Amino acid sequence: MTAPEPTILATSGGHRAGTRTRLLFDALVHHAVDLSGVHGRRPRILYVGTATGDAEHVTARISEAARVAGFDLTPLYLFPMPNVTDVEGTVLDHDVVWVMGGSVANLLAVWRVHGLDSVLRRAWRAGVVLGGVSAGSICWFRGGATDSFGPELRPVTNGLGLLPYGNGVHYDTDAGRRPLIHRLVADGTLPSAHCTDDGVGLVYRGTELVEAVTEVPGKGAxxxxxxxxxAVEERVEPRRLPTPAF
Incomplete structure (x- = not known):
């Protein structure tokens, strides 16, 4: 089961603290599964934690969140080497690829060394839903604002470019991101940029933005x-997603 056309869900959310677990998948991750159209079996999620250096403690929390949600989750490691023989076959065997936040600059470099950038492009065209949070959002675009290089935000402009726009994440919680995105668009470093407050996601079919969605009331795109x-900014009101029941 795959989405009917290339689909990306680019977000500044998807996770929340649990009561019996450290982490739960919030509405945005569940929406990524809904976009895949999977039914009649447990959804298969490929988790990519390159931006955290494949940190095992993060993978453990994500795996527990998947168990609670009723998803089958496979982590794809690239450190110290790929943990599967057939990377492309593994990616294509899943309904959703979910990319964790962290260092988008390091993520892009490591993906390219291993050819994962080309694999993900083929998976996107094949209907595997691509999604993620923060670095896992910026990576699908031409670039955005990042703290990958240090505490002072800087531009990254070598994203995968599946989506021909800039991307701003954590737009309402990191005070430096909005003015930097505005400057990068105004001076032409980035093309038009699509940005999300925390808890908001952007749904793309092909390269067209079709909807903004949110798991937190009052937030915007x-x-x-x-x-x-x-730079001229226009607010887009997102549709509120139902809160998952656990």
Whole structure:
């Protein structure tokens, strides 16, 4: 089962603290599964934690969240080497690829060394839903604002480019991101940028933005375009997703 056309869910959310577990999958991860169209069996999620250096404690929390949600989860490690022989076959055998946040600069470099960038492009075209949070959002775009290089935010402009826009994440909680995105769009470093408050996701069919969705009330999405050498921002009201029941 795959999505009917190339689909990406780019987010600044998807996780929340649990009561009996450290982490739960919130509505955005469940929506990624819904977008895949899987039914009649347990959804298969491929978890990619490259941006955290494949940190085992993070993978353990994500695996527990998947168990509680009723998903079958497979981690794809690239450190110290790929943990599967057939990387492409493994990716294509899943309904959703979920990419964790962390260092988007390191993620992009390591993916390219192992050819995972090309594999993910083929998976996207084949209908595997691509999704993720923070670095796992920026990676699908041409670039965005990142703290990969240090505490001071800097541009990253070598994203995979499946989506021909810039991307701003944590738009309402990291004060430096909005002004940097505005500057990068205004000076042409990035094309028009699509941005999300924490808890918000953007759904793309092919390269077209079709909907903004949220797991947190009151949050927004934003389109930042260049007009006359300056950045102009438009708010997009997201649709509220139902809270998963556990």
């Amino acid at each position: 934003y389109l930042v375009t260049r007009e006359g050498g300056r």
